[in-house]
Amino acid sequence: MAGDVIGVGMIGLGTVGSGVAELLRDQGDLYAQRTGKRIELRRVLVRDVEKAKASGLVDPAIVTDDQEQIISAKDIDVVIEVAGGVEPIDSLMQFALEHGKHVVTANKSLLAAKGPELFAVARDHGVSIAFEASCGGGIPCVTAMTTGLMANRIDALFGILNGTCNYILTEMTGSGKTYAQALAEAQEAGFAEADPALDVSGQDAAQKLAILASLAFGVRITGDDVHAIGVDGLDLEDITLGDEMGYDIKLLAIAERWPGSKWVNIGVQPCFIKKDELLAQVAGPYNALSVHGHAAGHTLYYGQGAGQLPTASAVVSDLLGIVSGSASAAFSNMRLTPDLTQPAHILDRRDTESAYYLRMQTLDVPGVMAEVTSILGDKGISLSQVLQHESKAGEVVSLVVTTHLTRLGDVEDAAEEIAGLEPIQGEPVIIRVIEMPA
C-alpha cells in the first residue's frame, strides 16, 4: 500500500470498534515499527454523534454521521466495518469498495448473506475484503485456511464456534445445571446476550461455518445451507447419561467432504465426543476449530471466539495485512472466495452417516426392549452400547442405545416408529456421536 501514512475510516463504535480504536491509539508505534507506516484513524461513522463524542474513546473531531466522509473520502484508504447487520451496511460496503477502499469486516451475517456479491465488487475495483474477525474472534483461523493450510485438500472441519453455547454446555456438564440455569448464569457473567436466540439456536455458529467451509472446500455455502440445531432444546439428563458412556457434549459446527464425492455434509448440532478428544477440553467461552487436511492431518486452533480485544486483534491484524500487502495479495490472487466458486452440493442430512445416541422414555414393562431392538434391527441399525438403569416394574425409565455408523434417515424413521409403541413416552432424543478422523 503506497504512502507512509494509511488513512482508516471506521463504521461503528460499539464493543469491537472501541477495542480497535484502543489498539490503534496505544500500539501505533509497534505497528509503525512492524509495517514501516503510520496508521491514522481519520473518521468514525456513528448514528449518535454526540454520544460517541462524549465517550472519550476517540478524538471527538473525527466522529461523524456523514457516510460520505468515509466511503468516498480521498484520505481514507481502508474502511473498517464493525457496525454489524446486513442492511444498510451492504450498500455502504459496496460504495466504499467502488471508491477503491479496502474493507476489513467482522460481520459474519453480512458475509453469509452477501459475501459473493461484495467479493466480486472488491475484485472489480482492485481492492480486497479481509474478514478474519468474522469467525473465531481472536483465533486466526481464516488466515490458516487462506494461507497456512493452502497445500491441503481439506476433508473436514469440526468447530466450537460459539462461546455462549460452549459456556452453557460447560456449566451444564460440570455443575449439573439445567439449560435455563446455565443460560441465566451466562447472561449474568456477560457471556450471553439478553436476547440469546442467535447464539443458542446455533445460527451464529452456522454463519461462521458457512464462511469457513466455503474457504476450506472451495465452494459457495451460505448460512441458509447450514442446518442448525441449537443448545436450547438440550436436556440435562442426556448430558448426564452421555457422561456415563464416556462422552462430553459440545455444540459442533461440522463440515465434511463426503469421501470420494462432490457432496458436502454441513450442519451445527449438539454432539457427543469422547472425553479425551482435544475439542472436549475446550471449556467455557473459548472456541476451537479442528481442521483435517489431507497432508497436514489434524490441526487445531484455539482461543477466545469473541470479546472486545480478541475480536479487535483480528480486525487490526487484517488491517496490518492490508497495509503490508499480504492480505490483499491473498485476496486478489487466490481463488478462494465464494464469488469465484460454485455452489456446494449439500448432502441431504437424512443421507448422512454417523453413530448416534438414542434415548427413549419407556414404561418398564416386559417386552419393550425386544420391540425397540427389533425396530432398529429392521432398519439395519446395529447397536454399540445399551444403557438402562435399574428401575421398578411399571416406572418410567430412560433406555439409551448408541449405534454404529448409520444413515440418519433410518435412525429418524426408527425413532418415529419407536415413538408409536405403547410403553414409550414422547419422542426419542437423537444426538450425533462423533468419531473424529484419525
Add this chain to the structure above:
Amino acid sequence: MAGDVIGVGMIGLGTVGSGVAELLRDQGDLYAQRTGKRIELRRVLVRDVEKAKASGLVDPAIVTDDQEQIISAKDIDVVIEVAGGVEPIDSLMQFALEHGKHVVTANKSLLAAKGPELFAVARDHGVSIAFEASCGGGIPCVTAMTTGLMANRIDALFGILNGTCNYILTEMTGSGKTYAQALAEAQEAGFAEADPALDVSGQDAAQKLAILASLAFGVRITGDDVHAIGVDGLDLEDITLGDEMGYDIKLLAIAERWPGSKWVNIGVQPCFIKKDELLAQVAGPYNALSVHGHAAGHTLYYGQGAGQLPTASAVVSDLLGIVSGSASAAFSNMRLTPDLTQPAHILDRRDTESAYYLRMQTLDVPGVMAEVTSILGDKGISLSQVLQHESKAGEVVSLVVTTHLTRLGDVEDAAEEIAGLEPIQGEPVIIRVIEMPA
C-alpha cells in the same frame, strides 16, 4: 508472481522432499485452481543422481547434481530447500537469492545459525524467504505470528515443539516406563532417530523457539541464546511424584517478555504444568504452541510437528503463498525478520522467577526437614506444598517441596547448600512449575 507457470527447483529428496514431490504431482489441479497458475517441479538437486532416478519419486529427467541448474537457472522462480544442515546449504541459498529466486526452507538449523544474513540477502535482491516448515511441521504457527496475530504485543510463548520428546514423556507418564524404555519404544515406532541427541537434548526445540521468539518479540535471538535442558536426564520418580501433586510433565520451549522491561527469558526444559491445562493434553508425537498476546489473549496451535506430509504441507503452503504474492508481501513489507531487528536482551536464567519443584533424597533421620526448610527460609523461598511418603527410620526417602514464585538463582543456591547436609544423598532435582498466564 508473473507468468502462468511457476518453475520450482528443489534441493534434497529425502523424507520431506519426497512429500513435496508427491503433493506437487497429485494436487497440481487443486493448486492451479487456487492460484490460477501451474506449478512445475523442474529440477531436483541431489548428491546421488542414480539413486534418486531409481526412486520413482520424480521424473528421472529432472534429477541433477549440478547446482547451477537450480540456483542460477532462468526457468526456476522458487527454490525449495529440504536438504538440511548449515553448510554448504547456506552458500547455495545465498546464490539462489542473489539470482532472484524466492526460497522456501524447512531448515531450522540454517535459520537459527544464518537467518539474519540470508534474510538481508533476500531483501537486497527483492525476493523472499518463507520458512513455515522450520517450526511445528504442519502447524501454521509461523504464519500466525507473521499475519494473524500481528496486532498483538506478544508477551509469552509456551511450546511443545519436539514430537520425539513429547512421545517419550507421554509414554513415561502414561505407562510408567523409564526414559530408556520410552526412548527405545519411540525409536521402534519411528518417532525418534537412531541418534536422538539433537531431539532429547532440547536443542531441536531451542532452534525452533529462537525462530518463533524472534518473530514474536521483534528481536534477534539465535539458537545459542536459548538455554536447553532435555528430557534425557529425567527420572521416572519425578514424573510419578509430580503426578501425585496434580502435574503433568512436558518439555516446554518458553519465551517470556519480562513485564515492563526490555528483558526476555528464553529456554527449553522439562516443566510441570497442571493436568487440566490444554498443553497437558497434547499427547504422543503431537506439537502445540500457546501464544499469549496482549489483545488476542491466549491462542493455541496444535498439530503434527514433524512427518513427511505435514512438513510438506507447510513447504507447499509457503510456495503457494509466494506464488500468490501474500508470503512475499509479508516478508518484504513487514519488519519482523532478524535482519531488521536488534539482538534480544536475554535475562540471566538465574534472575528469572518461577515456582519450582525440588526433590531431595534423604536419610529419614530426625531434624532433616528442619534443616532443609531453614535453608530455604534463609533464601526467602516460601513453600506451597510438601510431600514425603511414609518410611522407616533410617531409610532413604524422597522429600519434595514446591515453592511459590522464586528467583532461580536462589533455588539453585539453596539446593547446593541442601546437597551439603549430612543426611542428603546426591544433588536435589529442580523442575520448573508453570503457572500459565490467565
